[in-house]
Amino acid sequence: MRRVIIILITTLSCFQLYGKELSELNHFLKRYGNFKKLSANFKGEKFLKRFDATIKSEGKLIVNRPDSLTWKILRPVPTTYEFTKNSLKIFEDGKLSQNLDIAKLGPGAHKSIGGLMAWLKLDSKTIEKYYFVSRSGKDQFSFTYKESDPPFKKILATLAPKGYISKVEITELSGDVLTLTFERPEIIREKI
Amino acid sequence: MKRFNLLLSLFLLVATIKLGLFSSIKSDQSIFFPAKIFQKLTELQKFKYNRWNLLLIPSTTKVKCGRLKKEFSGFIDSVFCHGELSSFGNYIGDWSQDIIYRQPFLGKADLLNRQNRSLSKLSLPLGADSEEIINLYASDPLEAYVDLIEIVKKGNKAFGSGFQSVSVEGNKFNIYPILPNFPVKDELKLTTLMNTIKSSFPKALVIGPFGASFRNMVRIKKDITMVSVVGAIIFFFYFTFNFIKEGTQFFRVLPVLVNSLLLAIIFNYLIFGQIHGVVLAFSPTLIGLGLDYAFHRLYGHEKRASWRANFSGWVTSLIVLLCLSFSDVPFIKQFSMLLATGLTFSLVLFYLELEVFSSFTPLMGAVKIPKNNFFFKASIPILILCSTLFFFKTNFSLSLNGLEYVTSEIQNTRRSIFGQKNFPKPTFLIDSKKDMARVLSRKTPHPSISVANFFPTQAVAKVNLNSWAQEFNTEGIIQSKIFNPYFENFSTHLKQAPSIELAISQGRSYFSDLLSKDSILSVFFIENDSLASFKEIFPQSFSLGEIADSFPRLLKNELKLVFPISLILILLYLFVYFHFSIKKTIFSILPFLTGLGLQAIGVLFLKEGASFVFLVGTLIVYGLSVDYGIFAVSSLESTKEDHRYAELGIWHAGISTLLGMIPLLLASHPVLFQLGLSCSLGIIGPLICAVYGIPLLKRYAV
Numbered sequence: 001m002r003r004v005i006i007i008l009i010t011t012l013s014c015f016q017l018y019g020k021e022l023s024e025l026n027h028f029l030k031r032y033g034n035f036k037k038l039s040a041n042f043k044g045e046k047f048l049k050r051f052d053a054t055i056k057s058e059g060k061l062i063v064n065r066p067d068s069l070t071w072k073i074l075r076p077v078p079t080t081y082e083f084t085k086n087s088l089k090i091f092e093d094g095k096l097s098q099n100l101d102i103a104k105l106g107p108g109a110h111k112s113i114g115g116l117m118a119w120l121k122l123d124s125k126t127i128e129k130y131y132f133v134s135r136s137g138k139d140q141f142s143f144t145y146k147e148s149d150p151p152f153k154k155i156l157a158t159l160a161p162k163g164y165i166s167k168v169e170i171t172e173l174s175g176d177v178l179t180l181t182f183e184r185p186e187i188i189r190e191k192i
Numbered sequence: 193m194k195r196f197n198l199l200l201s202l203f204l205l206v207a208t209i210k211l212g213l214f215s216s217i218k219s220d221q222s223i224f225f226p227a228k229i230f231q232k233l234t235e236l237q238k239f240k241y242n243r244w245n246l247l248l249i250p251s252t253t254k255v256k257c258g259r260l261k262k263e264f265s266g267f268i269d270s271v272f273c274h275g276e277l278s279s280f281g282n283y284i285g286d287w288s289q290d291i292i293y294r295q296p297f298l299g300k301a302d303l304l305n306r307q308n309r310s311l312s313k314l315s316l317p318l319g320a321d322s323e324e325i326i327n328l329y330a331s332d333p334l335e336a337y338v339d340l341i342e343i344v345k346k347g348n349k350a351f352g353s354g355f356q357s358v359s360v361e362g363n364k365f366n367i368y369p370i371l372p373n374f375p376v377k378d379e380l381k382l383t384t385l386m387n388t389i390k391s392s393f394p395k396a397l398v399i400g401p402f403g404a405s406f407r408n409m410v411r412i413k414k415d416i417t418m419v420s421v422v423g424a425i426i427f428f429f430y431f432t433f434n435f436i437k438e439g440t441q442f443f444r445v446l447p448v449l450v451n452s453l454l455l456a457i458i459f460n461y462l463i464f465g466q467i468h469g470v471v472l473a474f475s476p477t478l479i480g481l482g483l484d485y486a487f488h489r490l491y492g493h494e495k496r497a498s499w500r501a502n503f504s505g506w507v508t509s510l511i512v513l514l515c516l517s518f519s520d521v522p523f524i525k526q527f528s529m530l531l532a533t534g535l536t537f538s539l540v541l542f543y544l545e546l547e548v549f550s551s552f553t554p555l556m557g558a559v560k561i562p563k564n565n566f567f568f569k570a571s572i573p574i575l576i577l578c579s580t581l582f583f584f585k586t587n588f589s590l591s592l593n594g595l596e597y598v599t600s601e602i603q604n605t606r607r608s609i610f611g612q613k614n615f616p617k618p619t620f621l622i623d624s625k626k627d628m629a630r631v632l633s634r635k636t637p638h639p640s641i642s643v644a645n646f647f648p649t650q651a652v653a654k655v656n657l658n659s660w661a662q663e664f665n666t667e668g669i670i671q672s673k674i675f676n677p678y679f680e681n682f683s684t685h686l687k688q689a690p691s692i693e694l695a696i697s698q699g700r701s702y703f704s705d706l707l708s709k710d711s712i713l714s715v716f717f718i719e720n721d722s723l724a725s726f727k728e729i730f731p732q733s734f735s736l737g738e739i740a741d742s743f744p745r746l747l748k749n750e751l752k753l754v755f756p757i758s759l760i761l762i763l764l765y766l767f768v769y770f771h772f773s774i775k776k777t778i779f780s781i782l783p784f785l786t787g788l789g790l791q792a793i794g795v796l797f798l799k800e801g802a803s804f805v806f807l808v809g810t811l812i813v814y815g816l817s818v819d820y821g822i823f824a825v826s827s828l829e830s831t832k833e834d835h836r837y838a839e840l841g842i843w844h845a846g847i848s849t850l851l852g853m854i855p856l857l858l859a860s861h862p863v864l865f866q867l868g869l870s871c872s873l874g875i876i877g878p879l880i881c882a883v884y885g886i887p888l889l890k891r892y893a894v
Contacts, residue, residue: 044315046314046315048314055311055314055315057311057312057314057315059315071316073312073313073315073316075312076308076309076311076312077305077308077309077311077312078312079309079312079313081316092309116317148254152317170317172317178315178317180317
């Protein structure tokens with residue numbers, strides 16, 4: 001009987017934790033429900049641990065659901081990365097320089113791109129599949145990769161008072177930290 | 193006499209210890225390659241390029257590149273994980289030193305633009321691989337490494353799309369090319385590396401020269417142990433059985449056999465300067481064969497007739513073995529020399545033991561031969577008819593594959609990796625270091641890896657260097673401290689003469705795969721259609737496939753000579769021995785034909801097919817089985833009692849030879865197994881024919 005009670009309590013606790021996690025995620029994505037297209041300007045600062053240097057960039061993130069994501073760097077030099085479900089196109093100075101089949105990039109790169117896409121698409125089901133979500137401040141949320149051998153160490157995201165994501169801090173395995181500050185996004189929602 | 197044999201045994205044992213013979217037993221694969229082929233392979237092995245092996249780890253095992261590098265750091269120069277760019281760390285550092293010789297300075301604006309583009313790319317959050325991308329772009333604002341890495345990837349085979357993982361028998365493996373830092377012949381390091389791999393990743397596979405060498409080395413060692421132990425057990429029981437049946441007389445043969453074997457081993461060691469495990473595995477066979485002479489005499493109640501027949505058996509065996517000892521394949525040469533010398537020592541020592549130093553009482557044949565066996569008698573004509581199958585219906589593979597021990601898992605893995613349509617097949621060209629200028633200026637439309645990919649001719653390098661010297665100015669160009677370290681030495685470089693010799697003398701890592709002490713390796717990836725035209729321009733080029741193809745050609749030429757020469761010489765000898773009687777000559781080769789029939793049937797059941805090793809076994813059996821023919825046919829004219837003793841001699845000789853071959857059937861190495869199978873089948877047939885068939889021909893022979 002004691003064992004049954006322990007099992008019941010443990011199971012209920014798991015549901016409770018899961019429920020809490022789910023509600024955190026839903027709160028985090030409150031502003032991004034059923035959007036069709038999202039675009040936001042960003043300013044980036046990447047701290048390169050090895051060189052003890054910080055490089056700055058500016059650009060635009062465009063997410064077209066379900067499977068398209070564009071990472072457009074405008075400064076220092078225009079470079080665009082277009083991710084779809086299966087391919088990665090790289091444009092340099094407006095010209096297509098590489099068209100890569102993601103499946104053939106090797107397990108490391110494949111996983112990195114998968115992890116990046118999952119998060120940046122801001123889809124609760126996809127994020128839930130890949131990440132544990134927890135609150136680390138009033139409007140700050142922490143995302144850690146569920147599987148072993150993660151592509152990133154940690155992702156920290158901060159919500160602006162109006163509920164949209166204003167800052168994302170990605171700590172890479174190498175110790176490099178990319179801090180992206182987003183402007184208020186333009187969101188086109190699905191017609192219901 | 194007992195004292196003589198014991199003293200000789202003692203002397204021979206001391207000699208083997210002094211020579212360090214048993215501690216220097218070889219187990220590598222060099223014994224299987226003819227000198228010409230081995231020379232080519234040795235020439236290739238001078239270059240690190242040919243040390244690349246593929247380490248295959250089941251994809252279910254989580255592996256971090258850092259772990260691989262750490263665990264194998266003492267044995268491996270490089271390991272490439274999932275094509276990670278950081279794997280090129282050593283190369284990138286060295287490439288950057290010579291960038292100004294390889295690339296012209298295209299102007300400040302261009303350099304600035306490239307640098308900024310590299311910086312832009314760094315802002316992409318790419319996760320685990322981004323560190324490598326940073327390494328790459330940060331190292332080279334000109335992005336020149338991308339092309340070079342592509343070249344190296346092509347050369348290292350497993351890279352590029354489709355080769356980073358492979359599916360074998362439903363199991364997926366990730367591929368990690370590894371470059372051991374020692375030559376393949378270093379058995380101790382090879383064993384330590386492979387054991388380290390096995391202990392860290394029990395289900396890992398290693399494909400490549402190191403993997404193949406290790407597998408064969410281990411297999412040969414295991415087979416030698418197994419053959420020796422099984423051989424010893426079989427002969428222990430055999431001698432005990434005969435001791436019980438025939439008495440102490442039987443034990444007189446033991447020291448003679450040991451001495452003959454030791455003498456043969458020492459003799460061969462002195463001739464060839466080494467003794468190989470594969471050759472040594474034929475020791476039980478030699479004991480079995482040597483016993484033939486003892487049995488023929490111990491059961492032969494006519495001294496002259498017994499030794500005459502023994503001598504003839506020795507001559508026919510020697511004809512075949514001496515013909516084979518001229519082979520270009522060291523294994524065939526050494527193994528036939530061991531048997532030839534062993535049989536000679538056996539004959540001489542048995543003669544001394546039984547006739548010169550002491551006398552003996554002939555054995556009375558307590559062991560009975562099963563008589564009037566209808567099945568055996570009926571099978572003889574059928575088997576003789578089947579022998580025609582051997583010539584017309586049996587295909588023998590003459591390829592090098594017959595010499596390699598390979599598991600089905602490795603075979604399937606190789607097929608999955610190398611059998612892919614777009615897998616680059618390398619063709620090698622080796623030039624003298626004196627011809628460096630010619631190698632650097634060599635141009636072909638085919639993809640290739642050579643020093644020319646990494647360093648231009650001196651004239652081009654000079655032009656490139658001048659362009660940097662005139663326009664390069666660190667101030668204002670280098671925007672970020674990321675790039676600064678790579679330009680710090682530029683001013684020093686600018687003052688240097690742009691020579692590849694200088695780069696080599698400074699030990700650039702990227703040359704190391706392609707340069708040996710005195711020669712340069714260039715590797716070309718040629719499509720099958722262009723191979724002929726490429727060979728016209730570079731006739732001295734060669735591929736591993738060509739080396740492998742030259743082996744069957746060489747072997748075919750040898751066998752074409754050895755077969756007819758042995759056949760004719762033995763037939764001539766028999767013709768003379770039987771006083772020009774055609775009938776008796778034909779009768780005496782019937783045992784061989786019976787054995788050949790059995791071999792032809794045996795080949796049909798060989799799953800992997802028969803290799804040329806089986807054919808070599810047939811040839812040896814030809815020399816040995818005529819021996820039984822001579823005894824059987826010679827005894828047809830003897831009295832009934834003498835004929836019975838002759839039959840007993842043949843029976844015991846055949847059984848002992850067979851017992852000497854049986855341990856080889858348990859070996860997994862194809863060379864030992866196929867030779868054992870060929871000889872065993874080839875001996876059973878003659879034994880049946882000599883004991884049950886030849887006596888039926890008495891009325892035709894007399």
